Amino acid sequence: MSPQKVILVTGGSGLVGKAVQWVIENDTSEQFGKHADEEWVFLTSKDGDLRDAAATRAIFDKYKPTHVLHLAAMVGGLFKNMKYKLDFLRDNMLINDNVLHASFETNVQKVVSCLSTCVFPDNTSYPIDETMVHNGPPHESNFGYAHGKRMLDVYNHAYHEQYGRQYTSAIPTNVFGPYDNYSLEDAHVLPALTHKCYLAKKNNTPFVVSGTGKPLRQFIYSRDLARLFIWCLREYQEIDPIILSVGEEDEVSIKDVADAIVKALDFTGEYTFDTSKADGQYKKTASNAKLRKYLPDFKFTPFDVAVKESVEWFLDNYESLRK
Numbered sequence: 001m002s003p004q005k006v007i008l009v010t011g012g013s014g015l016v017g018k019a020v021q022w023v024i025e026n027d028t029s030e031q032f033g034k035h036a037d038e039e040w041v042f043l044t045s046k047d048g049d050l051r052d053a054a055a056t057r058a059i060f061d062k063y064k065p066t067h068v069l070h071l072a073a074m075v076g077g078l079f080k081n082m083k084y085k086l087d088f089l090r091d092n093m094l095i096n097d098n099v100l101h102a103s104f105e106t107n108v109q110k111v112v113s114c115l116s117t118c119v120f121p122d123n124t125s126y127p128i129d130e131t132m133v134h135n136g137p138p139h140e141s142n143f144g145y146a147h148g149k150r151m152l153d154v155y156n157h158a159y160h161e162q163y164g165r166q167y168t169s170a171i172p173t174n175v176f177g178p179y180d181n182y183s184l185e186d187a188h189v190l191p192a193l194t195h196k197c198y199l200a201k202k203n204n205t206p207f208v209v210s211g212t213g214k215p216l217r218q219f220i221y222s223r224d225l226a227r228l229f230i231w232c233l234r235e236y237q238e239i240d241p242i243i244l245s246v247g248e249e250d251e252v253s254i255k256d257v258a259d260a261i262v263k264a265l266d267f268t269g270e271y272t273f274d275t276s277k278a279d280g281q282y283k284k285t286a287s288n289a290k291l292r293k294y295l296p297d298f299k300f301t302p303f304d305v306a307v308k309e310s311v312e313w314f315l316d317n318y319e320s321l322r323k
């Protein structure tokens with residue numbers, strides 16, 4: 001059967017985009033693997049700068065997508081977010097405006113965009129759910145990124161209400177996996193600790209984890225998230241966002257994360273917590289009840305197994321990975 005659906009994945013070279021590509025190429029199930037009538041196109045910034053409207057339109061004219069999985073974004077850790085608030089706001093607003101408008105002008109049937117749990121109000125009740133996105137200002141440390149991302153949901157509703165378009169979004173919790181950013185200054189906690197522990201083992205120095213290790217977080221393995229995005233693209237019909245996360249009961253502490261990394265790297269040296277360093281928010285628990293309503297039987301990869309696979313990928317690709 002010749003492909004009738006062309007699925008364009010923006011941000012195809014990133015942590016999440018690479019995982020979607022892996023699932024499409026390796027999962028043999030009907031539910032998540034590639035369908036015969038689908039052609040998948042994975043974009044990188046080399047295909048064109050999505051901050052540029054003409055470059056974005058040229059990509060859409062070239063590939064003529066019927067569906068778009070919009071993952072591309074300016075992404076970064078806390079320090080970068082605090083320093084470049086305007087860039088995070090403008091770049092993400094430009095990327096999102098261009099991708100959604102090119103989708104509109106070229107009659108793309110469906111767009112699934114990616115938000116982040118950073119969009120939620122700083123001052124909130126727990127667990128966080130999808131109805132709370134616009135209930136108050138986000139944390140001031142990353143308000144540029146958070147507002148840029150929130151606007152995706154506003155756009156989705158506006159395109160739907162004015163033109164009936166099926167543009168929606170999903171909200172992942174903390175993602176990790178192969179192709180992560182392992183920069184010691186700017187990475188998210190799990191890849192940063194992986195790199196730190198690796199160096200401690202290599203240099204025979206202590207592995208020091210910043211903070212008390214007590215804060216709680218929900219982590220999702222990029223390949224699990226990829227399967228859920230593929231499901232969203234094919235099945236999810238709402239305009240409102242859906243949180244893609246493990247359950248509240250699967251929240252782990254930063255100490256659990258460090259323990260899993262120590263085990264996966266077989267690190268036997270001194271391992272301590274620097275309690276003079278800030279912990280950040282104690283918890284940001286999100287509910288996956290909406291996801292469970294749709295996919296009650298979805299099986300997440302056990303956290304230890306996912307960390308082990310990610311650490312193996314890190315070791316195999318140390319020379320070439322982002323660090």
Ligand code: NDP
Nearest residue numbers: 011012013014015016044045049050071072073114116175
């Ligand atoms: P990465 O930083 O790994 O990848 C970002 C992707 O976006 C890359 O493919 C990059 O291309 C592309 N990109 C960035 N700027 C541009 C641009 N101006 N024009 C074209 N392409 C661009 O990010 P993740 O995979 O981690 O993130 C994917 C999505 O998931 C994002 O929307 C992010 O906000 C969201 N998210 C991520 C979380 C996480 O924990 N990582 C948590 C919650 C949400 P290139 O490689 O060529 O630079």
